[in-house]
Amino acid sequence: MLRIEKVSKDLGDFVLRDVSLEVGNGEYLVIIGPTGSGKTILIETIAGIYASDEGRIFLDGREITREVPRNRKVCMVYQDYMLFPHLSVKENIAFGLKSRKASSGEIEKKVAEASELLGISHLHHRRPETLSGGEQQRVAIARAIVMEPVVMLLDEPLSALDGLTREKLRRELRRIHEVYGTTIIHVTHNFEEVFSLADRVAVMNEGEIVQVGTPEEIFRRPNCEMIANFVGVENIFRGVTSERPGLIEIEVDGLKIVSAATEIGDGDGNDGGDGDGDDGGEDKRGSRVGREVFASVRPEDILISNVPLESSARNSFHGRVEEIADCGMMVKVWVDVGIPFMVMLTRRGYEEMEFAEGDHVYLTFKATAVHIF
């Protein structure tokens, strides 16, 4: 277990104030917060890059506050990869084992294992600068994981990648976490990574940890305005999937929401980089049904009406207006249809509708408006 006790660090531009945090063995903790909130300096302090000004850090009961980085059993992966450009891919992955003076047999074995897991064995003889961003990040992760660290620190590991690559690598991170059982602390500002990866989330702002909890707690019950604004997501629900022809149905507290999403987590069809795309069919079907997922609907994608709408939209619910908030150009309306929805209307649309708090209304939205992750 990693225990951080009241750690403070002042680097001038970035500060850490009285941070306390516990991370259990094998846990996947995501630290989320706006730019400049001190996320990176927190993990660099855990890695021992900086000595903390105050406070103490323990790893598995051993105090490591003043320990040098190489004796901490903590590895680090940065957003911009930091692969050593003068070494080949294989030499990069073997770098740490060589510093540790591992035998060449052991180096070969561990490098081969990690490379296979990440699908980069064919890149061994290439130079880092000839690789794509996704490949470079896989090499950086392999370079860290061969050290079998007790804690692996990831500093926005997916932020520099394009959408599809990011999605793929995100799944791979989860797999690595399962295979190696390493404790992972992952820094990001992307809330989707929180839902798909985190066991727990810590929210940071201005050098402090402002909330720690499960992803659901953080997004459903943010404990301060900053978090609510930062996460900025309404209408997030946790539910269980079942399948309808060509669609996915999510049951949330007895309410059935239909989504046109074609993929959930690892149900994505083109997994070229994994190297084993042939076990698809049955597995995928299995993975689409009976899984716990999160679904979200953007407030502006929901239509509100006084009578049921005749339309092709798959989702239509009847509920009661709980609250109306006037935000100038836009009006926010909270409607309880068994679960609480927030709907965003233009002022003009709202004035034409003529409804008040307590009135009964209908909510309608398309299956394509339901985002699953």
Next chain:
Amino acid sequence: MWLKVTTIGASLILAAFILIVLLLVLSYSPPEIFLESLRSEEIQFAIALSLKTAVASTILCLLIAVPAAYALARYEFLGKSVANTLLDMPLALPPLVAGVGLLLFFGTSLPGRELAEAGLVFVFTPLGIVVAQFFVNMPFMLRVMRSTFEGISPRYEYVAKTLGCTDAQALWRVTLPMASNGLLTGSVITWSKGIGEFGAVLMLAGATRMKTETLPTSLFLNMSCGKLDEAISVATILILISAVSLYVFERRGGGLRL
């Protein structure tokens, strides 16, 4: 339109002027005379002494200016900005003045005399040539390496340290190999400037024939006693060395600022 024509004209005329000056030196004496003077004992001595002292002063720069450049690029410390300015000072200083200063230091100051007592005599010796070249050219190495180190993210070292390296190993296994272009460029510049250094060398080491006679000194001595063929031959050698080092610099260190 006229602006374009005049500025392009200026650059072309300037380039042509430099070319003419170089060609005049190179074509002054026929190749046979150049080859014959290469065989003279005096010029062979000058070539050997120049090569040796320039290599020695370049190594000295690597050993001292590279660590200093690393500190200036990586750490914050008291007196850093003063050190930065002072370390660049020899660049702005006329080499003759630097030479006078060195002469006073090694000739009259206490540490200078102690060194001489201990057998390290710098005044009017080849050792003085090395020190004079080092003093005047160290800023080139420093500037090249400072900007090279500044261009390498310290995060490479952070990663190396979490991968089992000590601070020194991270520098040795990661940062220095990544700085290899800068090291090569800095060495070539320092070396070729060292070969051409005259003013400071003249002041500290003197111009003794067959003793402290480097290539520039030889050019000066031969010119002043009217041995034009020998003087021009030495000038030709110096031009060739400059051309080669300019080529290496452009090839490997194109992106570095001085």
